[in-house]
Amino acid sequence: MIEIEHPGAFTTVQDLGRAGYGHLGVSRSGAADRDSLKLANRLVGNPEADAGLECTLDGPRVRLHRDCTVAITGAPVDIAALDGIEVSMNCAFPAPAGSVLQIGRAVAGVRSYVAFSGGIAAAPILGSRSWDMRGEIGPPPVAAGAWLALGDPTSPPPAVDAVPVPSIERAVTVTVSAGPRASWFTAEARRGLRTERFVATGDANRIGVKLRGPALTRQRPDELRSEGMVPGAVQVPPSGQPIVLLADVPTTGGYPVIAVVAECDLGKIAQLRPGDEIRFAFDGTWGREVAA
Amino acid sequence: MSRLTAHPVGDRALLVEVADNAAAQRLFRFAHRTLDLEDVIPGHQTVLMVGRDRAPRLEDLGSWESDEEPARADAFPVVLSVTYGGPDLDTVAERCRMSTEELVRRHLAAEYTVAFIGFAPGFPYLIGGDPLIQPPRRTEPRTRVPAGALAIAGEYTSIYSKAGPGGWQIVGSSDALLFDPTRESPALLQPGDTVRLVEGPA
Numbered sequence: 257m258i259e260i261e262h263p264g265a266f267t268t269v270q271d272l273g274r275a276g277y278g279h280l281g282v283s284r285s286g287a288a289d290r291d292s293l294k295l296a297n298r299l300v301g302n303p304e305a306d307a308g309l310e311c312t313l314d315g316p317r318v319r320l321h322r323d324c325t326v327a328i329t330g331a332p333v334d335i336a337a338l339d340g341i342e343v344s345m346n347c348a349f350p351a352p353a354g355s356v357l358q359i360g361r362a363v364a365g366v367r368s369y370v371a372f373s374g375g376i377a378a379a380p381i382l383g384s385r386s387w388d389m390r391g392e393i394g395p396p397p398v399a400a401g402a403w404l405a406l407g408d409p410t411s412p413p414p415a416v417d418a419v420p421v422p423s424i425e426r427a428v429t430v431t432v433s434a435g436p437r438a439s440w441f442t443a444e445a446r447r448g449l450r451t452e453r454f455v456a457t458g459d460a461n462r463i464g465v466k467l468r469g470p471a472l473t474r475q476r477p478d479e480l481r482s483e484g485m486v487p488g489a490v491q492v493p494p495s496g497q498p499i500v501l502l503a504d505v506p507t508t509g510g511y512p513v514i515a516v517v518a519e520c521d522l523g524k525i526a527q528l529r530p531g532d533e534i535r536f537a538f539d540g541t542w543g544r545e546v547a548a
Numbered sequence: 549m550s551r552l553t554a555h556p557v558g559d560r561a562l563l564v565e566v567a568d569n570a571a572a573q574r575l576f577r578f579a580h581r582t583l584d585l586e587d588v589i590p591g592h593q594t595v596l597m598v599g600r601d602r603a604p605r606l607e608d609l610g611s612w613e614s615d616e617e618p619a620r621a622d623a624f625p626v627v628l629s630v631t632y633g634g635p636d637l638d639t640v641a642e643r644c645r646m647s648t649e650e651l652v653r654r655h656l657a658a659e660y661t662v663a664f665i666g667f668a669p670g671f672p673y674l675i676g677g678d679p680l681i682q683p684p685r686r687t688e689p690r691t692r693v694p695a696g697a698l699a700i701a702g703e704y705t706s707i708y709s710k711a712g713p714g715g716w717q718i719v720g721s722s723d724a725l726l727f728d729p730t731r732e733s734p735a736l737l738q739p740g741d742t743v744r745l746v747e748g749p750a
Contacts, residue, residue: 278587278598279576280735281665281709281727381729391669392710393729436555436563482666482673484589484596486561508591508666516558541556 257321258372260402261356265314269376269395269404270369271307274384278507284487285388288462288503288526289367292330295421296371299327299348301413306375307385309398311368315359316398318370322406325373325413326351328359331424331527333368335360347418365424365527366460374407389462390504427533430521433541435490437480437512445472445496449515449536454498456528462504465528471496472514482508488517488525490536500525554606560586561598564609568593569663569675573740578612579604590664590739592673625659626741628707629748630698634718640683640700652747654678655719660705660743670709670727670735674743677705689715696721698745705745722748 260267270293273286287293287310294304309316315333320326327348328336336343337358343349345368351357362368378385378395387394398404438446454469472492485491489501491511500517501509502525515536517525528534553565566572569592576590579597587598597604632652641651660674667673677700685701690713693699697708699716708714709726726736737743 275586275598277669277734278589278596279580279665279739281667281669281671282734284587382734393669433556433558436557481592481594482664483563483591483594484557484561486558486596486598488558506667507589508664513557519559 257403257405258376259319259321260316260398260400260404261319262317263398263400263402264311264316264359266312267316267398268310268387268389269307269378269398270310270386271384272305273386273503274382274388274393277382278484281507282382282391282393283388283504283507285384285386285391285394285503287369287386289330289369289523291523292367293369293371295346295419296327296329296369297375299329299346299413299416299419300325300371300373301409301411302371302373302375303410306371306407307378308369308371308376311359311362311370313366314361315368317359318357320351320355320357320372321353323353324351324406324409325349326357327371328368329371329421330368331362331365333360334363344418346421347416348413364426364529366529367526372406373409373413377405377407388504390506424527426529426531427535428524428528429535429537430524431518431539432490432515432536433518433539435513435515436483438514438542440474440476440478440480440512441492441514442473442475445474445514446542448472450538450542454534454536456530456532456534458530460528460530462502463506464499464501465525467498467500467534469497472498474512480510480512482510485509485513486516488519488522489513490515490517502526552606552609556603557596560601560603561596562603562605564595564597564606566593566595569661572664575609575612576739579609583608591666592663624742625744626737627744627746628722628724630707630720630722630745631748632698632720634698634720636686636717637719640681640717640719643683644681646680651681651719654681655700655705656745656747660745662737662739662741662743663704664739665735665737668709668712668727669729670737672706672726672737672743674705675703677703683717685715686717689713693718694721696723698722
């Protein structure tokens, strides 16, 4: 078991989500920065899909009640300490029963991940232990005094000390493909998405991140009938300011999607802080849509 | 065979457009039953298909129109008991130029179909309502609509499956539990289900 002594700002249990229930209105959910959770799990010898903690901006203080191996990944934090002694990120370290793990504030990015050997063994709902903040499904955000069970470790941690990870930058470029409704937008809007800089706003959570930039205007004023959405969809409400959808994506939406962020770059979106800059790089699909 | 329009959606999804909701239902059932996909999400006139490693191709859908549908075990309408009297009931009746009694009578008389589920887990978009009852959304959405609110917006009727913000016109309530993740079948309604509303005890 682990005991939450202090929950931090918003700390949730996340695994890789519950895909397969979209037709019932249930989001995929799961870690917003999936690559970071997978890495944390690999470092402690867990299957990649095990559940860990997703910390948001300010991390928790956790007392361990069993010997285990721990790894912290994702957004770098100002303090990462075990019983007051600093521990490194992106590497596995042993944590004996009774020790206290403290995770401080993110100094870059937003979301840090903590994996424990054996994984967090909260009761799965629809096949996942992830908290979905939109659908309110899964174990609720951790609170002070909560105890979380750990599973049995399946294999020893791999013999690596640390792994190199790309640093989290305040200006990022993400690859996008043309969205299903790209042709609903003016040529200026499509060009603007490619050439202009956008800025992340504070209007951001696990559902999506609102960006600020040149207004993306439509050439087709028709009302869009609700259609299926995916994490990474760049949807454009009437204000023209795009929203990039994340893990707790509404399964259907009525705003046209101009572009879709490549899955391998979704973690960069999940780590955007207010004021961070974002540019969109287009893959080969864009030219075809513009010509249409 | 009618032509399908398809748009790639990111690395491994395909959004297929069809003529109407009936076609979307048919394509959804075909894809859900016969293709190995991560997710299949019907919309009003679309079906989004999310593949496991790559997007499905239009060729994979070759036989969807001629596909023999197995008999549905739950072909009977799902009956939901509702009570009228929400905060927007009189406004909606006025807007539809009928008495409140007439609105209730017409709203109860319709046989609805679950066009798709979205917005929240288990939140059904019911179509097939009386064509005279098509109020717009509220200009100011409410910050909190209680679970069970019976609501109308445009051609859609729904029951809020959980509490939360919402912009639909509230005309009543229902105690139907539309979504319970601990049930073996968490959503009470599936896309394509037929629904009848009956006036029940308050």
